[in-house]
Amino acid sequence: MTNWKDIDHHAKSWIREAGERIRGSFATSLSIQTKSNPNDLVTNMDKETEQFFISRIKETYPDHRILGEEGYGHEIEDSKGIIWIIDPIDGTMNFVHQQRNFAISIGIYEEGTGMIGLIYDVVHDELYHAFKGEGAFMDDTPLPKLEHREVKEAIIGLNATWVTENKRIDPSVLAPLVRNARGTRSYGSAALEFAYVVSGRLDCYITMRLAPWDFAGGLVLLHEVGGIATTVSGEPISILERNSIFASRPGLHKEILNSYLNKA
Ligand code: 2AM
Ligand code: CA
Numbered sequence: 001m002t003n004w005k006d007i008d009h010h011a012k013s014w015i016r017e018a019g020e021r022i023r024g025s026f027a028t029s030l031s032i033q034t035k036s037n038p039n040d041l042v043t044n045m046d047k048e049t050e051q052f053f054i055s056r057i058k059e060t061y062p063d064h065r066i067l068g069e070e071g072y073g074h075e076i077e078d079s080k081g082i083i084w085i086i087d088p089i090d091g092t093m094n095f096v097h098q099q100r101n102f103a104i105s106i107g108i109y110e111e112g113t114g115m116i117g118l119i120y121d122v123v124h125d126e127l128y129h130a131f132k133g134e135g136a137f138m139d140d141t142p143l144p145k146l147e148h149r150e151v152k153e154a155i156i157g158l159n160a161t162w163v164t165e166n167k168r169i170d171p172s173v174l175a176p177l178v179r180n181a182r183g184t185r186s187y188g189s190a191a192l193e194f195a196y197v198v199s200g201r202l203d204c205y206i207t208m209r210l211a212p213w214d215f216a217g218g219l220v221l222l223h224e225v226g227g228i229a230t231t232v233s234g235e236p237i238s239i240l241e242r243n244s245i246f247a248s249r250p251g252l253h254k255e256i257l258n259s260y261l262n263k264a
C-alpha cells in the first residue's frame with residue numbers, strides 16, 4: 001500500500017527546504033547560461049534544486065519516477081506508477097532579473113491521476129498545496145471553491161506575446177478578450193499564474209505552450225477548487241506532453257471558450 005500521507009509530508013518538507021536554499025543563494029553569485037535561445041535562461045540553482053529533489057526522492061522512494069525540467073530525472077514515456085513532475089524554478093527569468101515572482105512546482109501523479117499539487121512561492125514563503133479530494137490550501141488557509149465571474153469583471157493572466165504576431169495563435173482571437181476584460185496581468189511564472197487562478201487573484205490564465213513541469217502541480221490544485229483547465233481549443237490536457245493551457249473559474253471557462261477561443 002502506498003502511504004500517501006507520508007509522501008505528502010516529505011514533499012512539503014523538501015519543497016520548503018529547497019526554497020530555503022534558493023533564498024540563501026541570493027547572497028551568492030549565480031552562474032547563468034542560456035538554453036534554446038538568448039531569453040531561455042538556466043542557472044546553477046535550477047540545476048542544484050532539481051538534483052536536490054532527485055536525491056531525496058531516490059533515497060526515500062526508489063521505485064518512484066521523476067520528470068524534471070533540467071533533465072536529471074528519468075526519460076518518461078508512459079504514466080505508469082508514481083511520477084513526480086518537478087519544475088525546480090518556474091520563472092527563471094524573474095529569479096535572475098527580479099529575485100521574486102518565481103516558484104517551485106511539484107505534481108505527484110499515480111497512473112496518470114494527480115494526487116498531490118505543490119506550488120511554493122519562495123520569496124513570500126507561501127505554499128499552495130492540495131491533496132486529491134481534500135481541497136486546496138495556501139499554507140493553513142483553505143481556498144474556497146471558485147465561482148463564475150463574467151469577462152467584463154475578470155482579470156486575465158496573459159502574456160502580451162500572444163496578442164502580437166506569433167506562430168501559435170492569431171492575435172485577432174485574443175484582442176477582443178483583452179479589450180472586454182477588466183484587466184490583464186502577466187507574472188512570467190506559469191506555476192504562480194496557476195496558483196493565482198486557484199486562489200482567485202486571477203480569474204483565468206491563457207498560454208499557448210507549456211511543458212508538463214509548468215502545469216503538473218497547478219492542475220491538481222485547480223481541480224480541488226472546482227476550476228477547469230483544458231487546451232485553448234477546449235481539449236483535455238495531456239499530462240506528459242506540451243499543451244496550450246486555458247485554466248479558469250468554471251462558467252468563465254465556458255464563456256471564453258464559446259465567445260472567443262472557439263472563433264479561432
Ligand atoms: P521556466 O521559467 O521554468 O522556464 C514564462 O512566461 C513561463 O513560461 C515560465 O513559467 C517559464 O518557465 C515558461 N517557459 C519558458 N520557456 C518555455 C518554453 N520554451 N516552453 C514552455 N514553457 C516555457
Ligand atoms: Ca526553463
Ligand code: CA
Pocket residue numbers: 069087089090091190213214
Ligand atoms: Ca517552468
Ligand code: CA
Pocket residue numbers: 046069087088089090091092
Ligand atoms: Ca524551470
